[in-house]
Amino acid sequence: xxxxxxxxYVRPDGSVGIRNHVAVIPTVACANGVAEAVCREVKxxxxxxxxHGCGRALEIGMHQRALSGQxxxxxxxxxxxxGLGCETxxxxxxxxxxxxxxxxxxxxxIQNEGGSRRAARKGIQFARKMAxxxxxMKRTRxxxxxxxxxxxxxxxxxxxxxxxxxxxxxxxxxxxxRGGTAILTETTEMIGTAHILxxxxxxxxxxxxxxxxxxxxxxxxxxxxxxxxxxxxxPGNMDGGMSSIQEKSLGCICKxxxxxxxxxxxxxxxPTEKGLVIMNGPGYDMESMAGLGAAGxxxxxxTTGRGTPAGFATVPVIKVSSTSRLSIAMEDDIxxxxxxxxxxxxxxxxxxxxxxxxxxxxxGRKTKAELNRQGSILCLATVCPAx
Amino acid sequence: MKPNVxxxxxxxxxxxxxxxxxxxxxxxxxxxxxxxAREKIPYSxxxxxxxxxxxxxxxxxxESIGCASLDxxxxxxxxxxxxxxxxxxx
Numbered sequence: 054x055x056x057x058x059x060x061x062y063v064r065p066d067g068s069v070g071i072r073n074h075v076a077v078i079p080t081v082a083c084a085n086g087v088a089e090a091v092c093r094e095v096k097x098x099x100x101x102x103x104x105h106g107c108g109r110a111l112e113i114g115m116h117q118r119a120l121s122g123q124x125x126x127x128x129x130x131x132x133x134x135x136g137l138g139c140e141t142x143x144x145x146x147x148x149x150x151x152x153x154x155x156x157x158x159x160x161x162x163i164q165n166e167g168g169s170r171r172a173a174r175k176g177i178q179f180a181r182k183m184a185x186x187x188x189x190m191k192r193t194r195x196x197x198x199x200x201x202x203x204x205x206x207x208x209x210x211x212x213x214x215x216x217x218x219x220x221x222x223x224x225x226x227x228x229x230x231r232g233g234t235a236i237l238t239e240t241t242e243m244i245g246t247a248h249i250l251x252x253x254x255x256x257x258x259x260x261x262x263x264x265x266x267x268x269x270x271x272x273x274x275x276x277x278x279x280x281x282x283x284x285x286x287x288p289g290n291m292d293g294g295m296s297s298i299q300e301k302s303l304g305c306i307c308k309x310x311x312x313x314x315x316x317x318x319x320x321x322x323x324p325t326e327k328g329l330v331i332m333n334g335p336g337y338d339m340e341s342m343a344g345l346g347a348a349g350x351x352x353x354x355x356t357t358g359r360g361t362p363a364g365f366a367t368v369p370v371i372k373v374s375s376t377s378r379l380s381i382a383m384e385d386d387i388x389x390x391x392x393x394x395x396x397x398x399x400x401x402x403x404x405x406x407x408x409x410x411x412x413x414x415x416x417g418r419k420t421k422a423e424l425n426r427q428g429s430i431l432c433l434a435t436v437c438p439a440x
Numbered sequence: 441m442k443p444n445v446x447x448x449x450x451x452x453x454x455x456x457x458x459x460x461x462x463x464x465x466x467x468x469x470x471x472x473x474x475x476x477a478r479e480k481i482p483y484s485x486x487x488x489x490x491x492x493x494x495x496x497x498x499x500x501x502x503e504s505i506g507c508a509s510l511d512x513x514x515x516x517x518x519x520x521x522x523x524x525x526x527x528x529x530x
Contacts (some may be wrong), residue, residue, distance in 0.1 A: 211484035215446050250501055294485035297525045300505040330477050395458050
């Protein structure tokens with residue numbers, strides 16, 4: 054019988070990490086240089102560089118939540134938050150939010166420290182202490198119900214919805230049936246399936262939320278692209294045999310398996326319910342993964358048909374290819390080949406392979422994206438232009 | 441013959457071709473059913489597993505992906521020429 058536990062790092066708030074990173078989080082892009090300088094000097098630190106934190110209005114709350122969420126993620130053992138001083142998102146507020154977990158957290162403000170080099174020196178002292186503390190933390194056995202799995206697809210092809218996504222759907226069912234959590238996102242890729250997903254909602258209120266976010270995504274695509282919206286939603290899909298937007302989206306949502314939907318959360322917000330959760334978010338992989346990281350996913354499964362090397366700084370990403378052709382063409386990046394289904398392998402067998410690897414990755418085995426050191430930049434979803 | 445189509449859910453009435461199947465060529469369904477393709481089924485496109493009368497649901501992933509806009513015969517290619525989206529776009 055398969056094991057249903059893994060060796061994880063238990064955090065003071067009871068959450069469990071499968072990695073033990075010291076995250077260095079700039080609250081604004083202007084602080085990236087200092088964050089990098091700190092991480093160059095201190096082993097075990099990860100810089101979460103990004104291009105945001107100021108100059109916007111509508112999404113400041115969302116970005117503050119998403120940046121705090123990077124520190125809240127259970128894979129982060131300790132966090133150093135670095136601000137400039139005049140930006141909209143304050144380092145102190147982000148640090149205070151992360152500190153609620155009981156993890157070691159420090160912040161510094163470049164304008165208060167006397168500039169880049171002095172700020173970096175102080176940051177290095179903080180980071181060294183955090184890294185030393187993280188280095189002696191031990192893994193202990195934890196049940197898989199502590200895991201929140203992020204579901205991602207990108208660079209899809211005609212077989213993503215036939216091989217890789219249904220196999221991942223079985224993995225989702227396996228985890229959810231054992232009390233874990235899985236998050237389906239990329240709302241644009243749910244267009245056409247609101248009636249199907251809302252039927253699976255645990256309560257009528259959750260069902261209404263599902264319909265609302267999908268209708269909003271559909272309206273936004275039409276507002277921005279006009280008559281070209283359908284092409285944006287389904288580029289090249291007709292040639293690949295997709296006959297309707299429902300058909301294409303059904304291929305995407307099957308990553309979420311067959312269980313009931315327990316909750317709908319906004320971008321970068323951690324679920325309060327277990328089970329299958331939908332996060333409202335963009336279809337752009339990099340922004341989507343940043344939202345999943347902020348929502349507390351310790352692990353992601355990412356299906357791809359065309360192939361993408363993308364990973365995430367603090368969260369291992371397991372890549373599943375839709376065809377054997379891709380797994381050979383991009384062997385450096387693909388962890389599991391679901392294309393074996395096209396050669397007669399059962400979906401269950403491929404799902405088993407993903408689960409076995411996922412358990413090893415939870416114990417510490419590195420994914421291809423980790424070995425390739427993918428995840429050098431944090432891309433946050435945006436909804437308005439900068440001013 | 442080795443299967444050359446995939447059926448995603450058992451209640452589906454279409455399957456996905458794993459190779460170009462020529463008109464008159466054999467459609468080999470996992471589980472053993474074999475029947476001729478009525479026309480060319482391109483790689484990654486859909487073939488009808490049974491007769492689907494006009495107005496009836498075309499089912500893939502165990503869900504409706506639209507309605508037959510014409511009588512679709514077993515072994516026919518299923519695409520936008522014989523399938524219409526029934527419900528609203530969301």
